[in-house]
Amino acid sequence: MRWFYCNFSKFLTGSLIIFFTWQIISMTGAGIFLPSPAGVIIRLIEIFPSVLLRHTAASFLRTIVPVLLASILAYPAGVVSGLSRKGDFIISPLSYLLYPVPKIALLPLFLLLFGLGELSRILIVFSVIFFQVLLSVRDSVKSIEKEYFTSISILGGRFLHAFRYVIWPHTLPRFISSVRISAATSLSVLFFAETFGTDRGLGFFIMDSWVRVAYKDMASGILCISLLGLAFFYSLDAAEKYFCPWITGNNSENM
């Protein structure tokens, strides 16, 4: 509960700073394009149930599905790469070749290969998260001190015990952190991906509102993306707090 209040007060402070700056800008000449925060929030409440909900839901699914898929596939690949020289011999060069490519540059290729449907959009977000998670998990596994494996071995443990007591808890914070970092990039890549061949998603809604010169709608869409990101970040913070209580700051004793 204390964690919740602590984060809520941080959120409130951050929001007030943003809304204050936003209000100042909207009172200048830029106000034609950027309506005041109060006006945008009212518009958001008005159109959310009838219009924005379906666009938000579409964007949410296009983010959560690849996040889950990438995590499920990248985590074991990262563990194999971190533990086995042979695995690393294959996985690392592949990652180094593909990870630096700006994923947005792959969008036309994905659209050509997989069509204008959901698959290409899911795969583009997947590609953002996959390598980030894989490399973070690999590095985390490689940084495990040998004494922890020795301890488990001396206690009579096999590989599954080493995974349960050492690898999983050691890699979990880095894993969550990598998903957190890639979630923001995913949303920006998704925005572009939603401007092609779809009539659903926050990317489509924002660009469509821009073309219609409906600036309050456009700002409502941007606010929705921000809230979607916020929900991801706080969910990941809550997951870290719950699953990694030993990390300083997560332990209630240290708060």
Place this chain on the structure above:
Amino acid sequence: MLEAANLSASYPGISLFTGLSLSLTRGETAAVLGPNGCGKSTLLSLLTAQKKPLAGSVRLSGRIIEKGDKRVGCILQTYGIFPWLTVEKNIRIPLEISGLEEKEIRKKVSGIMRDFSINSLKERYPSSLSGGEKQKTALARTMASDPELLLMDEPFSAIDALTREELQDFLKDLLKGKKITTLIVTHSIDEAVYLADTIYIMGKKPSEGFVSAYRSGQDFTDRKDPAFFSHINNIRLIMESTR
């Protein structure tokens, strides 16, 4: 009874000892003293079967020690307790690995925590423990599986002097009560004299192996006993003569 016979070990490009032998009777406490790099930690790796010897064998009660042998408990120099688990969960590990039932595990863990007077640390994470508390947790975890042989690598090296003496007394009482065969690798001559029945002294070069086996023949309870200092000096002389 622990019997290590004609052990030889090497690392790539480096030959360590050859033909090293060691014999400990049931309940005996021995210490291995020696300078840095003489192969003390390698000896522990051989005794726990974490490293395979080039030649020779290690037997406990007549049976060869296998990797992960539940009859052997070992406390590493850095304690080896997991920072992501509470004290209680660390102690549960060997029991969970053994496949004991939950009811049995709880009973055993609470008994051990009571015996070691660490009940108040139950929910704490290792990062919030002192060196002495970490060492007690590591010892409790090792003793949870009731080992026949206890191996300790520099057990009290990172602990302040007064806590170290308290822990040495605690360990001495524990070993006496349980009659566990124990081998302690240490740099500290006074620790070796205070705790061990037999002190094996290793030469400066790993290839020299044990250069002497010293028996004080006394069970010290008072560190101010003049005989205690006399044994320390004797060992110091032996060690200096091997340099």
